[in-house]
Amino acid sequence: MKYGRIVGWGKCAPAKILTNFDLEKMVDTTDEWIRARTGIRQRHVASDGETTATMSAAAGRAALAQAGLEPKELDLIIVATSSPDYLVPAASSQVQDLLGAKCGAFQLGAGCTGFVYGLATAQAFISTGVHKNILVVGAETISRNVNWKDRETCVLFGDGAGAVIVQACDEPTGVLSFVLGSDGSGAEHLGVNIGAHAVMTPAALERGDHYLHMNGREVFKFATRVMGQAALEVINRAGMSLADIDLLIPHQANLRIIELAARHLNLPMDKVLVNIQNYGNTSAASIPIALVEAVEAGRIKEGDTLCLVGFGAGLTWAAAVVRWGVSERPFAMSSMFAPVRRVRDRAGVTLRMAQSQVAMQTLGARRALQKGTARAVEAVKSKASLALLPLYTRLDKRYTRNKRE
Numbered sequence: 001m002k003y004g005r006i007v008g009w010g011k012c013a014p015a016k017i018l019t020n021f022d023l024e025k026m027v028d029t030t031d032e033w034i035r036a037r038t039g040i041r042q043r044h045v046a047s048d049g050e051t052t053a054t055m056s057a058a059a060g061r062a063a064l065a066q067a068g069l070e071p072k073e074l075d076l077i078i079v080a081t082s083s084p085d086y087l088v089p090a091a092s093s094q095v096q097d098l099l100g101a102k103c104g105a106f107q108l109g110a111g112c113t114g115f116v117y118g119l120a121t122a123q124a125f126i127s128t129g130v131h132k133n134i135l136v137v138g139a140e141t142i143s144r145n146v147n148w149k150d151r152e153t154c155v156l157f158g159d160g161a162g163a164v165i166v167q168a169c170d171e172p173t174g175v176l177s178f179v180l181g182s183d184g185s186g187a188e189h190l191g192v193n194i195g196a197h198a199v200m201t202p203a204a205l206e207r208g209d210h211y212l213h214m215n216g217r218e219v220f221k222f223a224t225r226v227m228g229q230a231a232l233e234v235i236n237r238a239g240m241s242l243a244d245i246d247l248l249i250p251h252q253a254n255l256r257i258i259e260l261a262a263r264h265l266n267l268p269m270d271k272v273l274v275n276i277q278n279y280g281n282t283s284a285a286s287i288p289i290a291l292v293e294a295v296e297a298g299r300i301k302e303g304d305t306l307c308l309v310g311f312g313a314g315l316t317w318a319a320a321v322v323r324w325g326v327s328e329r330p331f332a333m334s335s336m337f338a339p340v341r342r343v344r345d346r347a348g349v350t351l352r353m354a355q356s357q358v359a360m361q362t363l364g365a366r367r368a369l370q371k372g373t374a375r376a377v378e379a380v381k382s383k384a385s386l387a388l389l390p391l392y393t394r395l396d397k398r399y400t401r402n403k404r405e
């Protein structure tokens with residue numbers, strides 16, 4: 001089985017920043033309320049011309065550069081988003097075109113959980129040996145679907161994109177286990193009601209159906225319940241315990257949800273990545289952006305074990321245990337396996353030497369055989385000529401006699 005090593009990573013956050021103080025001028029809110037209830041101080045908001053596709057491509061380019069890969073070396077592109085540029089075509093094909101890649105691409109919709117779903121999907125393609133290099137992106141331009149007059153939602157969200165390159169490798173690394181969950185009965189609590197069931201009519205526009213709606217309290221309850229559960233389940237599936245986790249990277253929706261989940265898991269906050277203060281909730285982009293920031297800040301080291309856990313519209317949830325880096329160490333027992341690896345390497349060298357010796361000897365034997373056969377044929381030929389000589393002589397004499405007569 002192949003493993004999916006994360007060899008490249010990149011992010012893109014719009015330059016335009018909207019602080020809580022900016023929002024104070026737009027809706028009936030305060031910086032104090034937003035910070036106390038959510039932990040958010042500012043969010044990035046896409047400017048004209050910046051979209052899910054353009055930010056995805058920017059994050060993808062950074063990830064490719066980090067991996068030292070050309071776009072043409074990609075075998076697949078997965079873009080997780082709930083705010084694509086269009087209903088059709090999918091943002092993934094725009095990203096493929098913007099990057100100049102020559103591969104398949106598809107869009108994945110699982111709300112804020114989408115990136116973890118994407119990572120699990122990439123691992124499935126890699127583990128079966130179907131693909132070697134896969135770009136997984138989480139990207140959102142939620143600001144375009146937020147009602148900037150609704151204080152209950154507009155203060156929460158932000159735009160951005162994060163991306164990773166997953167590459168096939170033989171050592172146990174990358175996604176070691178994952179859990180994917182869905183409970184569609186909770187759909188009403190979070191969504192944007194446009195689509196085949198809710199056609200965009202002037203009346204629907206008037207009602208504001210195209211804006212994101214949310215039952216904050218219900219989502220809060222759901223999130224605090226599933227975050228801890230999904231994390232424990234995925235860690236268990238990897239055959240590990242919480243003590244093996246170096247860093248938990250949760251979906252950045254609300255600092256209070258993250259703190260409650262950490263308390264539920266009995267995990268100290270210094271083992272939990274929090275960057276919601278700078279980005280707000282960037283939905284499917286939140287986990288990859290947090291991951292990239294953690295790597296850039298030196299919070300993730302070679303061989304570290306991460307737990308990514310997300311939740312969102314659907315309702316959905318997902319978690320993955322990810323081993324970071326090249327790590328030739330199977331799971332958390334590197335020193336124990338070092339002698340085994342040395343023996344395996346030595347055995348490999350001995351085997352290769354034996355193979356080349358056998359190949360040389362086979363070649364020599366074949367040449368000798370060819371020479372011997374050639375000599376034997378020549379000997380048979382000359383013996384046959386000698387044996388036939390009297391006959392030839394008699395025939396020749398008769399022929400000459402006949403000719404004279």
Ligand code: COA
Nearest residue numbers: 029030033037112151152155216217219220253254311312
């Ligand atoms: N500024 C000031 N007051 C606000 C406000 C804002 N931006 N938004 C809501 N309020 C008010 C409410 O109107 C309510 O007033 P009332 O008591 O007079 O009715 C009061 O604050 C408390 O509202 P409540 O809903 O109890 O707040 P809360 O502590 O639950 O926090 C959320 C609200 C939205 C921050 C919180 O429920 C939450 O984070 N939910 C999860 C959302 C989420 O994660 N969504 C994305 C999932 S991917």
